[in-house]
Amino acid sequence: xxxxxxxxxxxxAATTPVDARVLKAMQPYxxxxxxxxxxxxxxxxxxxxxxxxxRETVAEIINANxxxxxFTPGGTASINLAIKGIAEQKGKGxxxxxxxxxxxxxxxxxxxxxxxxxxxxxxxxNDGMIKVKDVQKAIRKDTILITIMYANNEIGTILPITEIxxxxxxxxxxxxxxACQAAGALDLNVEKLNVxxxxxxxxxxxxxxxxxxxxxxxxxxxxPLIHGGGQEQGLLNGTENVPAIIGFAKALExxxxxxxxxxxxxxxxxxxxxxxxxxxxxxxxxxGHPTKRLPNxxxxxxxxxxxxxxxxxLNEKGVYxxxxxxxxxxxxxxxxxxxAIGLVHDAAHGSIRFSLGKPTSKTDLDYVIKQLIEIIAIxxxxxxxxxxxxxxxxxxxKTFSQCSEETQK
Amino acid sequence: MKIEIKEKADIKNNTGQSWLYTDKVKxxxxxxxxxxxxxxxxxxxxxxxxxxxxxxxxxxxxxMRMYIKVKDGKITECRWKTFGxxxxxxxxxxxxxxxxxxxxxxxxxITPKDILNQLGGLxxxxxxxxxxxxxxxxxxIEDYEGKEKK
Numbered sequence: 058x059x060x061x062x063x064x065x066x067x068x069x070a071a072t073t074p075v076d077a078r079v080l081k082a083m084q085p086y087x088x089x090x091x092x093x094x095x096x097x098x099x100x101x102x103x104x105x106x107x108x109x110x111x112r113e114t115v116a117e118i119i120n121a122n123x124x125x126x127x128f129t130p131g132g133t134a135s136i137n138l139a140i141k142g143i144a145e146q147k148g149k150g151x152x153x154x155x156x157x158x159x160x161x162x163x164x165x166x167x168x169x170x171x172x173x174x175x176x177x178x179x180x181x182x183n184d185g186m187i188k189v190k191d192v193q194k195a196i197r198k199d200t201i202l203i204t205i206m207y208a209n210n211e212i213g214t215i216l217p218i219t220e221i222x223x224x225x226x227x228x229x230x231x232x233x234x235x236a237c238q239a240a241g242a243l244d245l246n247v248e249k250l251n252v253x254x255x256x257x258x259x260x261x262x263x264x265x266x267x268x269x270x271x272x273x274x275x276x277x278x279x280x281p282l283i284h285g286g287g288q289e290q291g292l293l294n295g296t297e298n299v300p301a302i303i304g305f306a307k308a309l310e311x312x313x314x315x316x317x318x319x320x321x322x323x324x325x326x327x328x329x330x331x332x333x334x335x336x337x338x339x340x341x342x343x344x345g346h347p348t349k350r351l352p353n354x355x356x357x358x359x360x361x362x363x364x365x366x367x368x369x370x371l372n373e374k375g376v377y378x379x380x381x382x383x384x385x386x387x388x389x390x391x392x393x394x395x396x397a398i399g400l401v402h403d404a405a406h407g408s409i410r411f412s413l414g415k416p417t418s419k420t421d422l423d424y425v426i427k428q429l430i431e432i433i434a435i436x437x438x439x440x441x442x443x444x445x446x447x448x449x450x451x452x453x454x455k456t457f458s459q460c461s462e463e464t465q466k
Numbered sequence: 467m468k469i470e471i472k473e474k475a476d477i478k479n480n481t482g483q484s485w486l487y488t489d490k491v492k493x494x495x496x497x498x499x500x501x502x503x504x505x506x507x508x509x510x511x512x513x514x515x516x517x518x519x520x521x522x523x524x525x526x527x528x529x530m531r532m533y534i535k536v537k538d539g540k541i542t543e544c545r546w547k548t549f550g551x552x553x554x555x556x557x558x559x560x561x562x563x564x565x566x567x568x569x570x571x572x573x574x575x576i577t578p579k580d581i582l583n584q585l586g587g588l589x590x591x592x593x594x595x596x597x598x599x600x601x602x603x604x605x606x607i608e609d610y611e612g613k614e615k616k
Contacts, residue, residue, distance in 0.1 A: 389550065406524065
């Protein structure tokens with residue numbers, strides 16, 4: 058087999074390819090049914106009806122009302138609209154979130170801190186799991202919003218959203234969840250989840266990029282993110298991205314319809330891959346929760362090698378993954394998520410995320426394992442670092458190897 | 467194992483920075499020079515080396531170790547080990563090629579910029595990955611000179 062021509066994409070948590078059925082559904086809305094849904098003529102009406110139907114589809118899937126679905130330009134826009142929209146309405150107050158949120162949440166919260174809001178960033182345990190009672194404890198009289206992700210994008214841990222939602226309801230505090238990673242795999246019934254706002258993203262569920270939704274429970278007031286012509290209840294103005302909206306609805310429909318079967322398949326592959334890698338490659342371990350994790354997420358640390366080196370070697374073999382280790386302008390840094398789960402930096406540098414997807418087969422994974430074994434061996438041969446699993450288990454933590462001056466120059 | 471080099475590897479990290487490496491960097495990353503081929507070779511070389519120097523810490527990312535053999539004031543052989551990203555690995559490999567046959571005095575004066583130039587540059591956020599090699603080399607030379615004085 059010609060290895061050079063292989064392309065095994067294991068970065069579905071970054072984005073997914075558009076499903077052929079989604080693309081087909083979108084196609085007519087570029088050049089045939091192209092009109093502005095705001096136009097009063099028949100062509101405009103046609104587009105308007107299409108959006109209405111897409112909205113109905115989405116509403117039905119997440120068990121909401123049509124007027125509670127806001128189409129947005131993607132996950133980041135939804136999150137910004139939700140958090141800033143509520144904060145601006147309230148004017149001041151306290152927000153509860155976690156340390157492992159996506160930067161869209163964390164940076165929005167940091168921005169609001171500059172504007173005088175206070176924010177609690179909850180800790181997670183070594184598996185990336187949050188304690189529900191920590192949410193309870195963090196609530197203050199002036200808490201205006203709890204925003205906690207449904208499942209983590211890096212380590213795949215699934216958080217107890219339903220229980221957190223119950224607490225939020227009890228205290229009459231608005232609850233938003235970023236469900237971008239969860240949308241293809243988990244239950245999205247807003248009633249069951251006890252959420253007031255949900256963010257979903259098309260590009261993680263085999264839909265197009267640049268489209269998402271914000272579910273916004275009736276009677277919750279938000280300040281608009283973009284002012285303009287009155288679209289999407291005046292919250293995100295601008296001519297609707299009709300093909301993307303159609304594509305999003307189709308993608309969500311397919312994802313939820315095929316969820317159970319695909320989850321089962323992915324969990325089988327995931328657990329096979331994890332077991333095989335950890336057996337075949339010594340001094341490696343899984344990051345994230347062992348069972349409460351997304352069906353497609355594998356995040357493994359390989360001791361004594363650095364992630365980018367592994368990534369580039371895999372890339373050369375036609376295997377596409379991502380790493381939690383990255384160079385900033387001064388030094389090698391680890392992701393905020395790996396830091397939050399208390400992973401020693403020495404081990405976090407060797408973390409690789411393999412996110413499986415619809416096209417992933419067992420044959421693909423066997424090929425990846427074979428390559429991985431060789432790559433890790435090559436890199437360990439030239440590595441002067443010899444940390445053992447025992448040292449990692451004993452958790453000498455971040456103090457066990459401090460950054461020295463010379464490396465920070 | 468031989469790794470073939472493809473054309474351009476345009477890699478982006480999660481902050482969207484460009485990770486375009488020069489062919490020279492990729493050449494040294496995928497086919498590192500002057501490395502130990504086996505544990506046995508490493509053991510022997512470590513014993514015979516005239517100077518060994520190591521800098522860095524795995525908590526910050528890069529760790530580099532240089533081994534040199536010296537004769538008549540010149541570096542005759544050099545081996546190295548590096549924990550780090552592709553730039554760090556390529557930089558050390560490049561450095562090892564540069565110093566073989568070089569006078570110790572000249573070798574001491576090698577700067578990160580010299581290594582960078584040989585590599586044809588690095589992406590901006592990767593420049594710091596090239597700064598440890600020369601330090602490790604100087605430490606190895608100091609180690610040798612310290613032993614000589616005794």
